[in-house]
Amino acid sequence: MPSDSARFDRTRDDFAYDPAMQPELFYDVRRRRVLAYLLDVLFIGVLVVVLGLLVGVVGIVTLGLGWLLYSILIPGTAILYVAFTLGGPYCATPGMRAMGLEMRLWYGAKPYMLLAVVHAVLFYGLNLFLTPLIILVSLFNERKQLLHDIVLGTVVINSAVNLPDSTSHAPGDRTSNAWDDARENRRDGPR
Numbered sequence: 001m002p003s004d005s006a007r008f009d010r011t012r013d014d015f016a017y018d019p020a021m022q023p024e025l026f027y028d029v030r031r032r033r034v035l036a037y038l039l040d041v042l043f044i045g046v047l048v049v050v051l052g053l054l055v056g057v058v059g060i061v062t063l064g065l066g067w068l069l070y071s072i073l074i075p076g077t078a079i080l081y082v083a084f085t086l087g088g089p090y091c092a093t094p095g096m097r098a099m100g101l102e103m104r105l106w107y108g109a110k111p112y113m114l115l116a117v118v119h120a121v122l123f124y125g126l127n128l129f130l131t132p133l134i135i136l137v138s139l140f141n142e143r144k145q146l147l148h149d150i151v152l153g154t155v156v157i158n159s160a161v162n163l164p165d166s167t168s169h170a171p172g173d174r175t176s177n178a179w180d181d182a183r184e185n186r187r188d189g190p191r
Contacts, residue, residue, distance in 0.1 A: 016108030017155055019142045025157040029144045032099040033156055039095030040081070048077050078124075079117055087116030092159065102160075106153040115152065122148040 019026045052073060058066035085093040091110045092102040103111050103119075111119070126134045126148055134147040143155050 015106050017157055026144055029156055030138055032101055036095035036099040039098055040093045043094055044078050044081050048074055082120040083113045083117045087111055087113030100159050101156050103154050103156050119152055
Protein backbone atom coordinates (compact mmCIF):
# COMPACT_ATOMS: atom_id res chain seq x y z
CA MET A 1 0.00 0.00 0.00
CA PRO A 2 1.52 3.35 -1.01
CA SER A 3 2.21 5.91 1.66
CA ASP A 4 0.16 9.11 1.86
CA SER A 5 3.02 11.23 0.54
CA ALA A 6 3.56 8.88 -2.43
CA ARG A 7 -0.14 9.01 -3.24
CA PHE A 8 -0.02 12.82 -3.68
CA ASP A 9 3.31 13.08 -5.50
CA ARG A 10 2.65 13.67 -9.19
CA THR A 11 5.32 13.21 -11.78
CA ARG A 12 5.31 14.16 -15.42
CA ASP A 13 4.22 10.64 -16.40
CA ASP A 14 1.12 10.76 -14.17
CA PHE A 15 -0.57 13.47 -16.24
CA ALA A 16 -2.95 12.34 -18.98
CA TYR A 17 -2.06 15.34 -21.14
CA ASP A 18 1.61 15.86 -21.82
CA PRO A 19 2.60 18.90 -23.93
CA ALA A 20 5.83 17.22 -25.01
CA MET A 21 4.02 14.13 -26.29
CA GLN A 22 0.82 15.87 -27.50
CA PRO A 23 1.62 19.46 -28.49
CA GLU A 24 -1.56 19.66 -30.59
CA LEU A 25 -3.62 19.64 -27.39
CA PHE A 26 -2.03 22.89 -26.21
CA TYR A 27 -1.53 24.71 -29.50
CA ASP A 28 -2.94 28.27 -29.34
CA VAL A 29 -4.87 27.51 -26.12
CA ARG A 30 -3.89 30.72 -24.33
CA ARG A 31 -5.19 33.07 -27.05
CA ARG A 32 -8.38 31.12 -27.63
CA ARG A 33 -9.00 30.91 -23.89
CA VAL A 34 -8.96 34.71 -23.64
CA LEU A 35 -11.39 34.97 -26.57
CA ALA A 36 -13.61 32.32 -24.99
CA TYR A 37 -13.66 34.30 -21.75
CA LEU A 38 -14.76 37.45 -23.60
CA LEU A 39 -17.54 35.49 -25.34
CA ASP A 40 -18.68 34.05 -22.01
CA VAL A 41 -18.76 37.52 -20.44
CA LEU A 42 -20.98 38.62 -23.32
CA PHE A 43 -23.30 35.60 -22.89
CA ILE A 44 -23.51 36.13 -19.13
CA GLY A 45 -24.25 39.81 -19.73
CA VAL A 46 -27.18 38.93 -22.00
CA LEU A 47 -28.50 36.48 -19.41
CA VAL A 48 -28.18 39.12 -16.66
CA VAL A 49 -30.16 41.64 -18.73
CA VAL A 50 -32.95 39.12 -19.43
CA LEU A 51 -33.06 37.94 -15.81
CA GLY A 52 -32.88 41.56 -14.63
CA LEU A 53 -36.05 42.34 -16.57
CA LEU A 54 -37.68 39.27 -15.05
CA VAL A 55 -36.61 40.32 -11.53
CA GLY A 56 -38.02 43.80 -12.25
CA VAL A 57 -41.42 42.29 -13.07
CA VAL A 58 -41.24 40.04 -10.00
CA GLY A 59 -40.39 43.11 -7.92
CA ILE A 60 -43.48 44.93 -9.18
CA VAL A 61 -45.72 41.93 -8.50
CA THR A 62 -44.30 41.46 -4.98
CA LEU A 63 -44.46 45.21 -4.18
CA GLY A 64 -40.67 45.62 -4.16
CA LEU A 65 -39.70 42.51 -2.22
CA GLY A 66 -38.51 40.70 -5.38
CA TRP A 67 -36.02 43.48 -6.09
CA LEU A 68 -33.79 42.03 -3.39
CA LEU A 69 -32.82 39.45 -6.00
CA TYR A 70 -30.83 42.16 -7.80
CA SER A 71 -28.15 41.78 -5.11
CA ILE A 72 -27.35 38.23 -6.20
CA LEU A 73 -28.26 38.53 -9.88
CA ILE A 74 -24.80 38.90 -11.43
CA PRO A 75 -22.82 36.46 -9.25
CA GLY A 76 -25.69 33.97 -9.16
CA THR A 77 -26.08 34.04 -12.94
CA ALA A 78 -22.33 33.63 -13.49
CA ILE A 79 -22.04 30.74 -11.03
CA LEU A 80 -25.03 28.87 -12.47
CA TYR A 81 -23.75 29.51 -16.01
CA VAL A 82 -20.38 27.96 -15.17
CA ALA A 83 -21.85 25.11 -13.11
CA PHE A 84 -24.17 23.90 -15.85
CA THR A 85 -21.82 24.48 -18.79
CA LEU A 86 -18.28 23.78 -17.56
CA GLY A 87 -19.58 21.11 -15.20
CA GLY A 88 -21.85 19.67 -17.90
CA PRO A 89 -21.37 16.96 -20.52
CA TYR A 90 -19.26 19.10 -22.88
CA CYS A 91 -16.76 20.17 -20.18
CA ALA A 92 -16.77 23.68 -21.64
CA THR A 93 -18.65 26.93 -21.48
CA PRO A 94 -20.31 28.06 -24.73
CA GLY A 95 -17.39 30.45 -25.28
CA MET A 96 -14.90 27.62 -24.84
CA ARG A 97 -16.91 25.40 -27.19
CA ALA A 98 -16.94 28.17 -29.80
CA MET A 99 -13.15 28.36 -29.54
CA GLY A 100 -12.70 24.57 -29.60
CA LEU A 101 -11.55 24.18 -25.99
CA GLU A 102 -12.54 21.98 -23.10
CA MET A 103 -11.45 21.47 -19.52
CA ARG A 104 -10.23 18.22 -18.00
CA LEU A 105 -8.76 17.19 -14.69
CA TRP A 106 -5.02 16.52 -14.67
CA TYR A 107 -5.60 12.76 -14.96
CA GLY A 108 -8.11 13.02 -17.83
CA ALA A 109 -11.49 12.97 -16.08
CA LYS A 110 -14.28 15.42 -16.85
CA PRO A 111 -14.90 18.23 -14.35
CA TYR A 112 -18.01 18.03 -12.20
CA MET A 113 -20.39 20.85 -11.21
CA LEU A 114 -18.87 21.64 -7.83
CA LEU A 115 -15.38 21.81 -9.31
CA ALA A 116 -16.66 24.12 -12.05
CA VAL A 117 -18.16 26.46 -9.43
CA VAL A 118 -14.99 26.42 -7.31
CA HIS A 119 -12.96 27.04 -10.49
CA ALA A 120 -15.01 30.15 -11.31
CA VAL A 121 -15.01 31.47 -7.73
CA LEU A 122 -11.25 30.94 -7.43
CA PHE A 123 -10.70 32.63 -10.82
CA TYR A 124 -12.63 35.75 -9.84
CA GLY A 125 -11.25 35.72 -6.29
CA LEU A 126 -7.63 35.49 -7.43
CA ASN A 127 -8.29 38.14 -10.09
CA LEU A 128 -9.36 40.48 -7.32
CA PHE A 129 -5.94 40.28 -5.64
CA LEU A 130 -3.46 39.04 -8.27
CA THR A 131 -4.93 40.27 -11.56
CA PRO A 132 -1.95 40.03 -13.90
CA LEU A 133 -0.19 37.27 -12.00
CA ILE A 134 -2.75 34.52 -12.63
CA ILE A 135 -2.35 35.05 -16.37
CA LEU A 136 1.45 35.46 -16.24
CA VAL A 137 1.69 31.99 -14.70
CA SER A 138 0.56 30.51 -18.02
CA LEU A 139 3.60 31.99 -19.78
CA PHE A 140 5.90 29.85 -17.64
CA ASN A 141 3.82 26.69 -17.61
CA GLU A 142 4.09 24.15 -20.42
CA ARG A 143 0.42 23.18 -20.05
CA LYS A 144 -0.59 26.87 -20.30
CA GLN A 145 -2.45 26.57 -16.98
CA LEU A 146 -3.50 29.65 -15.05
CA LEU A 147 -2.89 29.86 -11.31
CA HIS A 148 -6.32 28.55 -10.34
CA ASP A 149 -5.94 25.66 -12.82
CA ILE A 150 -2.76 24.58 -11.09
CA VAL A 151 -4.36 24.84 -7.65
CA LEU A 152 -7.38 22.76 -8.71
CA GLY A 153 -5.53 20.30 -10.95
CA THR A 154 -7.37 21.23 -14.15
CA VAL A 155 -6.10 21.75 -17.67
CA VAL A 156 -7.70 23.41 -20.69
CA ILE A 157 -6.99 21.62 -23.95
CA ASN A 158 -8.13 21.67 -27.55
CA SER A 159 -11.31 19.66 -27.84
CA ALA A 160 -11.51 16.35 -29.72
CA VAL A 161 -13.19 18.14 -32.62
CA ASN A 162 -9.90 19.91 -33.39
CA LEU A 163 -7.67 16.90 -32.88
CA PRO A 164 -6.45 14.77 -35.75
CA ASP A 165 -7.96 11.33 -36.17
CA SER A 166 -5.89 8.94 -34.09
CA THR A 167 -7.18 5.61 -35.33
CA SER A 168 -4.03 5.01 -37.35
CA HIS A 169 -1.67 5.71 -34.44
CA ALA A 170 -0.61 3.45 -31.61
CA PRO A 171 -1.40 4.69 -28.07
CA GLY A 172 1.62 6.43 -26.58
CA ASP A 173 2.99 7.23 -30.03
CA ARG A 174 4.10 10.85 -30.38
CA THR A 175 1.37 11.45 -32.95
CA SER A 176 -1.44 9.88 -30.91
CA ASN A 177 -3.80 12.19 -29.06
CA ALA A 178 -4.78 12.53 -25.42
CA TRP A 179 -7.94 10.45 -25.78
CA ASP A 180 -5.86 7.38 -26.61
CA ASP A 181 -3.47 8.01 -23.76
CA ALA A 182 -6.25 8.76 -21.27
CA ARG A 183 -7.99 5.51 -22.23
CA GLU A 184 -4.69 3.67 -21.79
CA ASN A 185 -4.15 5.32 -18.37
CA ARG A 186 -7.63 4.30 -17.20
CA ARG A 187 -6.97 0.67 -18.13
CA ASP A 188 -3.42 0.46 -16.79
CA GLY A 189 -3.52 3.15 -14.11
CA PRO A 190 -1.08 6.06 -14.00
CA ARG A 191 2.40 5.23 -15.18
